Amino acid sequence: MFDMIRRTIASWISPAKAGLPARQQRMYAVGRPGRTTAGWGISTTSEDAELQTSLRTARNRSRALIRDAAYAKRAKAIVQNNVIGSGINVQAKVKNSRGQFSDRINDDIEAQWAHWSKKEHCHIGRALSFATFERLCVGQVFEAGEIFIRKHLGAMPGSRVPLSLEVIEPERIADEYSPSPGDPSNTVRLGVEVDRYGAAVAYFIRSLHPGDVSLMAISQDRVERVPADQMIHLRLIDRWPQTRAIPWMHAAARKLNDMDGLTEAEITAARASACYMGFVQPPADHQSSFDGEPQADGSVQEELEPAVIHKLNPGETFESFSPNRPNSQLDPFMRMMLREVAAGVGCSYESISRDYSQSNYSSSRLALLDDRDVWRVLQKWFIESCREEIHRVWLQQAVLAGAISAISIGEYAINPEKFEAACFRPRGWSWVDPTKEVAAYKEAVRCGFTTVSDVIAQTGNGRDFYEVIEEREQELAMMEEKHLVFDTDPSVQANGAPTAEKQSETQDDEEIASSQAAQAVKTAEKLLQVVGRTHG
Numbered sequence: 001m002f003d004m005i006r007r008t009i010a011s012w013i014s015p016a017k018a019g020l021p022a023r024q025q026r027m028y029a030v031g032r033p034g035r036t037t038a039g040w041g042i043s044t045t046s047e048d049a050e051l052q053t054s055l056r057t058a059r060n061r062s063r064a065l066i067r068d069a070a071y072a073k074r075a076k077a078i079v080q081n082n083v084i085g086s087g088i089n090v091q092a093k094v095k096n097s098r099g100q101f102s103d104r105i106n107d108d109i110e111a112q113w114a115h116w117s118k119k120e121h122c123h124i125g126r127a128l129s130f131a132t133f134e135r136l137c138v139g140q141v142f143e144a145g146e147i148f149i150r151k152h153l154g155a156m157p158g159s160r161v162p163l164s165l166e167v168i169e170p171e172r173i174a175d176e177y178s179p180s181p182g183d184p185s186n187t188v189r190l191g192v193e194v195d196r197y198g199a200a201v202a203y204f205i206r207s208l209h210p211g212d213v214s215l216m217a218i219s220q221d222r223v224e225r226v227p228a229d230q231m232i233h234l235r236l237i238d239r240w241p242q243t244r245a246i247p248w249m250h251a252a253a254r255k256l257n258d259m260d261g262l263t264e265a266e267i268t269a270a271r272a273s274a275c276y277m278g279f280v281q282p283p284a285d286h287q288s289s290f291d292g293e294p295q296a297d298g299s300v301q302e303e304l305e306p307a308v309i310h311k312l313n314p315g316e317t318f319e320s321f322s323p324n325r326p327n328s329q330l331d332p333f334m335r336m337m338l339r340e341v342a343a344g345v346g347c348s349y350e351s352i353s354r355d356y357s358q359s360n361y362s363s364s365r366l367a368l369l370d371d372r373d374v375w376r377v378l379q380k381w382f383i384e385s386c387r388e389e390i391h392r393v394w395l396q397q398a399v400l401a402g403a404i405s406a407i408s409i410g411e412y413a414i415n416p417e418k419f420e421a422a423c424f425r426p427r428g429w430s431w432v433d434p435t436k437e438v439a440a441y442k443e444a445v446r447c448g449f450t451t452v453s454d455v456i457a458q459t460g461n462g463r464d465f466y467e468v469i470e471e472r473e474q475e476l477a478m479m480e481e482k483h484l485v486f487d488t489d490p491s492v493q494a495n496g497a498p499t500a501e502k503q504s505e506t507q508d509d510e511e512i513a514s515s516q517a518a519q520a521v522k523t524a525e526k527l528l529q530v531v532g533r534t535h536g
Helices: 002-013 047-068 070-083 103-116 130-144 253-273 330-345 349-353 361-400 409-414 416-420 434-447 452-459 465-481 490-494 500-535
Strands: 089-092 146-152 164-168 187-189 192-194 200-206 223-227 231-235 277-281 317-321 422-425
Touching (some): 047 070, 047 253, 070 253, 070 330, 070 349, 070 361, 103 361, 146 361, 231 361, 330 349, 349 361, 361 409, 361 422, 434 452
Antiparallel strands (some): 089 422, 146 164, 187 192, 192 200, 200 223, 277 317
């Protein structure tokens, strides 16, 4: 009786001590420990803690891959070409008091922007036009994970707007520097001073690049505290709080490095297999007839020359060595690896490999459309993170400097948001199937599901509706001046003039009618002859 009570009380405390089987605990498979998951990391760390241990090495390895690995370089070019292309155009959208677009102000803003976008005005190093500057920034976000843009409010020689931009690579951020922050409630994380909510307050920037080939004495290097309002930190944020950012290829970098090593090994083996090699085995009591150079291990090596016959001594045998290369399974294995790399980079296999032998038209088109959704998201991210802020600062400096004569300083001071209204036009993409897609867009515009402006924005490669209309107007005026008429002329279509297809059908009808008329004439002539003979 007492033993039963003791076991019952013990079971309440611990089933194992009571000699009872352990109770099964429900849990997800991803959280269940086991032999196969022993090396799977389970540490609880913040994003900054992981970046502190991995950022510098990951950035250096990413740069090395883009220097040496062809697919890594191709992936960077894909991102630059699709997100930026030849540049993101800006279209001013300032309205007057009647709610209509003010052509005078908008044209002045766009003209001054085009002048400032030249390399000798917008870039402090006078080497990058603004479109090239954009490509560089997106490329560095892909390669290094982030890029820093410093706004210098000063007039460049010949520039009408006192603003220039400086590109600062992440290596110049003093991430090992831990000074005392200006505010006791702030902290310094990886070279960035942030407040208690994670917002950047200042950046600590080296005056010299730590890996510069012409690096001067280390005593001449200094760290400058730059306020956050002078900087644009361009990066993709995966977690918050997150002070810095990891390179874009972090999930695919190991695969790319393995692919590079594998192809190098296969090429080495193929070169070896192209050479005829072998081994001579002499008998134990006889010296070999090959008189080569003795090696450290006592063996003798001799190069085999073509068209030369070596005579072997009695008892010697020759065993050839011919590795089976190239490996016939290398191509499908590399395609499998490259598909995983494409998934880690964020683009399709066809785009990064340019190999369309493994897909048909439908699957390639589906991959292309899926890629374009990714690029549109990144275009919006770049516009919101970089272009809108640069345009706002540029407009302020242009108005204060009097570069935009159509806007007075007083009007701008009262309502700056009115004059900052603008539409950014990133690059679009050409038709995948022009015949079907043009017809579909025309039907969508007729039904009111979309607008002509949206269609041009998606397919016009950065041009807007007004640019296309102006070009069309100039074309029609020139055709009218030269007395040229095409079936694409709106006046021809409005008057109901036949198109080329209808003209062909009309010509066929005319030929049939002419043939029928000729047959009727012949019939009438025969009747007249018959009547004449009868009366004669």
